[in-house]
Amino acid sequence: MSDWFKRKGQRIKSDPAEERRVKTEGVYEKCPECKADLYKGDFEESLHVCKDCGHHFRIGARQRLAMLFDEGKYDELDADIVSHDPLEFIDTKPYKIRLEQARRNTGLPEAVINGRGRIGDFPALVAAMDFSFLGGSMGLAVGEKITRLIERAVRERSCVVIVSQSGGARMQEGALSLMQMAKISAALAMLAEAGLPYISVMTDPTTGGVTASFAMLGDLNVAEPKALIGFAGPRVIEQTIRQKLPENFQTAEFLLEHGMLDAVVDRRELRDWIIRALAFMYTPEVNPQLLKPELPFGNGTGALPEQTPAEQAEKQEQQPEETSEVKG
Incomplete structure (x- = not known):
């Protein structure tokens, strides 16, 4: 019982205010254009472009x-x-x-x-x-x-x-x-x-x-x-x-x-x-000087393709294979 009264005046120890702060150094980047805080993971994924204003670092x-x-x-x-x-x-x-x-x-x-x-x-x-x-x-x-x-x-x-x-x-x-x-x-x-x-x-x-x-x-x-x-x-x-x-x-x-x-x-x-x-x-x-018999993509009309090679490949994979019927 005497020990309980001795402990009564003691306060709970807490960490200093500085140690209680969440350290964000190196975690966020601040956009100089719109002042937005950009999470580093998202920032790197967007190739260092601000997702809010489009500022290019x-x-x-x-x-x-x-x-x-x-x-x-x-x-x-x-x-x-x-x-x-x-x-x-x-x-x-x-x-x-x-x-x-x-x-x-x-x-x-x-x-x-x-x-x-x-x-x-x-x-x-x-x-x-x-x-x-x-x-x-x-x-x-x-x-x-x-x-x-x-x-x-x-x-x-x-x-x-x-x-x-x-x-x-x-x-x-x-x-x-x-x-x-x-x-x-x-x-x-x-x-x-x-x-x-x-x-x-x-x-x-x-x-x-x-x-x-x-x-x-x-x-x-x-x-x-x-x-x-x-x-x-x-x-x-x-x-x-x-x-x-x-x-x-x-x-x-x-x-x-x-x-x-x-x-x-x-x-x-x-x-x-x-x-x-x-x-x-x-x-x-467009360029007759280039002798390139097999192009990985391009429609040969001189028009800029609407899809990238990756998009074209994905589209081809989604299309069902054509089957031919053999008549007897």
């Missing part, structure tokens, strides 16, 4: 390649090609140090990743740029990797897809970076002469020398919604001309309205859109 080059290729499988090409500070450039810190930090922080060897695989059963070579590596800037290594990808496509009779996400030429490499614009453009001229398709996909942001060269040279030029696309940024232009720019100037939608793009495509629909576009571009009526 930036994604990395490897994510982009996995998103485009069949089953997310591809072979990485030319991974050994990297920049080596040809001018021994120093600004606030040596260029070599910037390269080392970029590789350590991103896990990438360079600002572009080359991949070879299949897109909707079409053999495809894809170069995906990554803004997280020095702003996706184009230097010697980036130019060489993209050029080699295009030259390989000519040898292997493959289509090319380039996903741009870049601030332009890499200033630390001076004129050597600027000449990559001409080098890649010359390689694309060879691709066009061979009659092979090139689809250019512009994502946020695509600016500078990249926009002024290969990004705008596609047989089809497409962009993700609200992507910033231009040469100089809007703030620089306003300060130069001392005029207020039109609303939504340099957005994908503005460029589409003024005839600079062929389409603005939601990321979640981009892969299927590319497959249908390739089916159209591979038909003999």
Whole structure:
């Protein structure tokens, strides 16, 4: 009984308020456009697109390649090609140090990743740029990797897809970076002469020398919604001309309205859109230069197929097999 009176004054121990809070760090992403909290699982399933407002978050080059290729499988090409500070450039810190930090922080060897695989059963070579590596800037290594990808496509009779996400030429490499614009453009001229398709996909942001060269040279030029696309940024232009720019100037939608793009495509629909576009571009009526006797799909009329290969296969499986009667 005496023990009971001793315990009477003791309070129940509870965890501190901070420990009682539910930890959501890394579980949710906040949309910068509509401020919605996006559950990470759903966020990744929707390819990093906000389910409420459709805002497209930036994604990395490897994510982009996995998103485009069949089953997310591809072979990485030319991974050994990297920049080596040809001018021994120093600004606030040596260029070599910037390269080392970029590789350590991103896990990438360079600002572009080359991949070879299949897109909707079409053999495809894809170069995906990554803004997280020095702003996706184009230097010697980036130019060489993209050029080699295009030259390989000519040898292997493959289509090319380039996903741009870049601030332009890499200033630390001076004129050597600027000449990559001409080098890649010359390689694309060879691709066009061979009659092979090139689809250019512009994502946020695509600016500078990249926009002024290969990004705008596609047989089809497409962009993700609200992507910033231009040469100089809007703030620089306003300060130069001392005029207020039109609303939504340099957005994908503005460029589409003024005839600079062929389409603005939601990321979640981009892969299927590319497959249908390739089916159209591979038909003999559209491109007689392509000798492809057996197409995995395509109606041969020059019209864009209404269904993707997966949808066509599913439809065929649902149809009952035809039986023929033998009359005696």
